Amino acid sequence: MSKKIFDIIKSDLADLETALQEAVKSPVDTITDIGNHLVKAGGKRLRPAMFFLAARCSANFNLERVMPLAVALELIHMASLVHDDVLDSAATRRGEETANAKWGNQLAILAGDYLFAKAFVLVTENGYGERVNNQLSRLLADLSAGELIQNKEIYRASCDIEEYYERIAMKTANFLAISCQLGGHVMGLPEKEVQALYDYGYCVGMAFQLTDDLLDLTGDSKTIGKPAGNDILQGIITLPAIRALETSPDREELLSIVTNRHMTKADLDRALELVRATDGIEFTRKKVEEYLDRARGVLPETIPEDVRTAYVMAADFVAGRKF
Amino acid sequence: MSKKIFDIIKSDLADLETALQEAVKSPVDTITDIGNHLVKAGGKRLRPAMFFLAARCSANFNLERVMPLAVALELIHMASLVHDDVLDSAATRRGEETANAKWGNQLAILAGDYLFAKAFVLVTENGYGERVNNQLSRLLADLSAGELIQNKEIYRASCDIEEYYERIAMKTANFLAISCQLGGHVMGLPEKEVQALYDYGYCVGMAFQLTDDLLDLTGDSKTIGKPAGNDILQGIITLPAIRALETSPDREELLSIVTNRHMTKADLDRALELVRATDGIEFTRKKVEEYLDRARGVLPETIPEDVRTAYVMAADFVAGRKF
Secondary structure, eight states: OOOOHHGHHHHHHHHHHHHHHHHTOOHHHHHHHHHHHHHHHOOOOHHHHHHHHHHHHHOOOOOHHHHHHHHHHHHHHHHHHHHHHTTTTTTTTEEEEEEEHHHHHHHHHHHHHHHHHHHHHHHHTOOOOOHHHHHHHHHHHHHHHHHHHHHHHHTTTOHHHHHHHHIIIIIHHHHHHHHHHHHHTTTOOHHHHHHHHHHHHHHHHHHHHHHHHHHHHHHHHHHHSSOTTTHHHTOOOOHHHHHHHOOOOHHHHHHHHHTOOOHHHHHHHHHHHHTTTHHHHHHHHHHHHHHHHHHHSSSSTTTTTTHHHHHHHHHHHHHHOOO | OHHHHHHGGGGHHHHHHHHHHHHOOOOOOOHHHHHHHHHHHOOOOHHHHHHHOOOHTTTTHHHHHHHHHHHHHHHHHHHHHHHHHHTTTTTETTTOOOOHHHHHHHHHHHHHHHHHHHHHHHHHHTTTHHHHHHHHHHHHHHHHHHHHHHHHHHTOOOOOHHHHHHHHIIIHHHHHHHHHHHEEEEOOOOOHHHHHHHHHHHHHHOOOHHHHHHHHHHHHHHSSSTTTTTTHHHOOOOOHHHHHHHOTTTTHHHHHHTTOOTTOOHHHHHHHHHHHTTTHHHHHHHHHHHHHHHHHHSSSSTTTTTHHHHHHHHHHHHOOOOO
């Protein structure tokens, strides 16, 4: 995200990097090595950022108190990416070698398991209460189930719009929602504000994933780090393609390509052409705007002005992002 | 285990099967399917059994109260086996198709993640307290780290005896120890008894894993469900082989075989012959007996006689087991 949005939590995020490096230290050298590699590979740190902003809604904000939970959120995200990269046999992420490319699938799977566990170790030893522990475990269950649904449906194009929304809610929106919610909860904000922060995170999360899915179709490899159409190539049908399958005059041709595990580059280009000829991309852009409008609208009146500004800018950033 | 040992917890274990089936039910059909397959494939249920026995040391034993935690212990074990089978590309376990063979590696990895998460969901929503949540997350961290060390070292024969003990402690002994400990803790036994139960579980766990490793060298495929020497074939060096590498006059030959990723069936047979020619197997058998003696010795005086008898018989079973 742009530096400006992050000004209010800039030092929180700087401290997060140190805390992440601390958290992946293990008596087992390979775990420390994999962990350090993952931390250094970076990322948007969107979940901890949303979490810190929510915690900063409280006048009693205490960085030391919230840090272990911020680390746990990022570790869960990191571990799920490690497993994702194994599933996809991905060689790079954000221009860096993936854990599976560098250490092999076996160690990558186990390192992912370890990082999930480490997230729970951190949270359960810092006395946030069982409600927080429970929410974090539900989050991981939903995340895994969402990924599982997506993987089960590859090359099937069987997903309708409602199922798609449910899937990205489980995978992404729910995670951002809980990140916001926990920030408010741990700092003792009133339940109504906590709920509003949850709703904000949910809407931004939906918009974020929709934008991800759009960029996969409209971005170029330089900005998004992978060639356009990667989702279709991997058999994943996202909203623009689902919409195109509903409205395209060449529906049958599109369907035969996206359900073909052995599609060629020419097939893929043709599929992209067919999707772009429909209103699928425009339809998805509108959905992004709808979610972001809702996100801006649900922000409680009572939160500090600087946090509100940051949250509004975060929503603007999601709308405009190119990577 | 023999039915007699289980008499005192027979109905607990019967109820466990129902609770396990309930726990793997999910709105996502594939998760339910994989979960049911795993539950039906069975297993020794050793961790819940140790846990129930410990809980039954209390006069206030309450099955309903302890069941979710018993389920969580078995789910963590089950999930780790699912990931193990992916790592080993195993096609069968206990004569049943593995999840990876039936559903593919991708869904198996995600189903494992889901089951880990589900274990934590169950525990955190039943108010066992943060100490229990924390111990369960540490358990999973150790389990993953132990597996990771084992996988990192394959075909290296770099492991010395102390490292081997540490690895099987992380993988197995720790899990049984915590299963016993939690049973006592949740039912409110005095701290001293809880610690003794932990020690018992630890020693039985060490003996159990050592026996597993012995059976891999001495069992035949009919009784253990896989051909003898499977560990060596997969590059895993266990105590009998470590001892043989220390004492065999043909040390160099043995080393060159066990570090060869492309060993033939004839190589493997020769390695087994070399190990069996040393005192490696006898040395390991003695260690098993030492651990079981310690296990029987640490059982607190104060526990009910029927539980004590069951625990002693469980130790005898480990010593004598052929599968």
